[in-house]
């Protein structure tokens with residue numbers, strides 16, 4: 151079979167996983183990596199699962215590899231922070247069958263809370279790494295990474311970036327090659343990481359690296375394109391493509407696709423004959439530092455020029471425009487027009503989003519500090535709610551709230567209560583252990599779990615509370631209230647957030663308590679594909695529309711405080727966009743004149 | 748020569764399907780094709796773009812540079828202006844005469860800007876299309892995206908590609924005829 155297909159990098163990685171004979175894949179969603187597992191889950195031959203978080207996903211893949219199947223895990227850049235603990239130690243043990251991990255980084259932070267260069271993890275954990283530049287390489291490198299993993303008894307990291315993940319280019323499809331399960335043989339010296347064993351494996355890691363260093367100088371992934379010039383470009387990943395648009399055949403190229411360990415000898419021989427070299431890489435000075443270490447600082451133009459002035463931007467994407475601007479000031483024509491005619495389109499909670507009623511009520515309170523988290527509900531920070539004070543990473547809402555409440559309680563006369571706010575998927579990801587901290591350490595802050603019955607922000611993936619696996623099989627529905635009680639919280643209420651009176655009373659109840667409490671708001675995300683279970687629990691859900699009675703409406707604009715994009719006020723009368731409204735009734739409850747039906 | 752097409756719009760308008768059909772057609776015609784999409788988060792209503800680049804030779808970057816788009820097709824008019832700095836000096840703009848207000852407007856913090864079409868026309872070779880009206884004439888406002896796709900096909904001289912076949916392979920059977928008509932309509936409008 152030979153067939154070309156246009157694929158995104160994520161689809162191509164999934165295809166590579168399939169063709170490589172992988173039997174087990176685990177991930178936790180996160181832009182831009184999410185579609186990798188979503189695509190893998192369409193191949194029946196691979197057992198694909200959403201894990202509660204990235205550490206669990208990586209560890210499950212590790213166990214599966216020990217069990218003898220080629221195994222795979224993928225995550226967004228910050229996900230590897232969560233999975234870093236096992237990642238560093240599995241680097242010592244290696245798996246049994248091939249074990250490959252994808253980290254999807256976000257230069258430019260299109261939809262992330264930070265920008266971090268996970269190539270540093272490869273060096274830090276001493277794990278070999280590939281950086282594909284297009285979809286064909288995504289597939290080829292994924293497949294080869296399994297070979298390397300088995301040959302060198304190491305996990306292998308593949309670092310992609312948003313543009314690699316979400317760009318389409320041509321890929322040659324091949325067949326899947328089935329891999330037999332490699333029998334598991336007990337080997338405590340290798341797999342039990344007590345100090346005496348691990349120190350021996352530590353030595354093995356260095357030996358492996360020596361071999362891979364040689365390999366890096368001579369492999370097909372790292373290669374020179376000699377155009378007979380005395381100016382060169384060294385680039386890795388998507389940056390190679392951007393560089394080629396700018397420099398064409400006016401320079402020599404060193405393409406780096408296998409970037410840990412770096413091909414130091416190859417780089418040296420490439421650099422030797424150059425008068426000038428541009429190092430084009432997104433995020434940190436990973437290759438640039440190596441070029442300088444080899445003694446070529448005086449000809450090196452990367453993030454810094456030889457005189458240590460800034461050359462390329464420190465962060466953001468290094469698209470062709472950006473490179474061109476640094477190299478020769480940019481090229482030619484760019485239309486100039488009246489920018490004041492362009493308004494932003496900031497993201498907003500969908501019409502009818504079940505987070506809305508909660509934030510409307512919370513935003514009115516002056517007696518709270520809100521410790522937020524990461525999900526659609528992060529938008530509660532913005533107008534009209536302004537109902538979030540800080541957030542940082544998944545799960546931190548609950549632990550952060552606990553710490554803050556403890557200190558606020560030390561302040562004479564403090565009346566402020568700290569409310570930790572997180573979603574269902576985030577609770578399963580890392581909120582549970584934080585809640586345990588509140589119970590164990592006698593905290594008394596308030597936790598609100600916004601249970602919209604799905605992982606919303608990343609495009610509606612199943613999670614332990616939804617009743618389905620990644621491959622659509624029915625499974626146990628984990629009961630959040632049960633978990634909360636089991637963790638030791640005595641005061642728990644589960645409510646409908648679209649009932650504003652109930653929402654308000656429940657907040658009053660929690661704030662008045664001296665002990666820690668949990669409020670669970672339970673109502674499905676508007677964009678969720680509803681299960682039979684959902685339809686049964688909420689038979690009336692999203693089946694009606696609201697309309698404004700123009701005779702009663704006085705144009706007071708209070709309903710706009712709902713923040714619903716379906717409602718606006720024109721010529722002193724509210725109007726509801728029928729195509730958007732889902733009849734959640736939040737605006738209706740806000741209206742003081744009973745003008746909304 | 749690499750050709751650059753930029754599709755812009757608002758989440759939920761069908762830019763993704765339009766760009767998918769376009770890239771499949773270009774692939775069929777044996778061009779090297781690259782496409783890049785930025786579609787924001789899962790909530791609806793954000794600004795979305797698809798960059799499409801194709802050539803008889805190799806295409807490296809999937810991202811169009813500023814000042815380099817041969818055509819910008821905007822599914823919403825303010826979006827046309829937002830990305831106008833991508834247009835080539837002699838590039839063309841096809842703009843749907845359609846307004847999606849966005850949060851700052853609905854919440855009453857701002858007014859939807861006046862004079863966008865005039866500004867587009869002042870700066871660039873602009874063709875205004877009422878895709879919604881045309882789509883309703885054909886039978887459903889849902890095919891607005893295929894009409895706009897038709898304008899690309901017309902203006903970039905891609906009419907010799909078998910678009911009917913590609914639609915047949917990628918669209919639900921009951922919508923094939925409607926979509927074919929919509930593409931033809933767009934091709935006419937681009938003339």
Ligand SMILES: Cc1ncc(C[n+]2csc(CCOP(=O)(O)OP(=O)(O)O)c2C)c(N)n1
Pocket residue numbers: 178179180181204226228229232263524525526527544572573574575576577600602604605606607608675
């Ligand atoms: C460690 C880590 N993994 C993944 C993500 C990506 N991510 C951001 S929000 C989110 C899901 C949030 O889902 P949920 O808590 O259910 O809230 P919802 O969006 O449904 O409101 C994910 C997976 C992240 N930011 N950090």
Ligand code: SF4
Pocket residue numbers: 498499500502503504505526527602606607675676677678789790791
């Ligand atoms: S996707 Fe769901 S959770 Fe996210 S804003 Fe929309 S309705 Fe709310």
Ligand code: SF4
Pocket residue numbers: 698702703704705706707708709710719723724740741742743744745746
């Ligand atoms: S809150 Fe009621 S009265 Fe006031 S503008 Fe809205 S619909 Fe009209």
Ligand code: SF4
Pocket residue numbers: 501502695696712714715716717726730731732733734735736737738
């Ligand atoms: S009922 Fe009101 S708040 Fe709910 S979706 Fe409709 S317009 Fe928006």
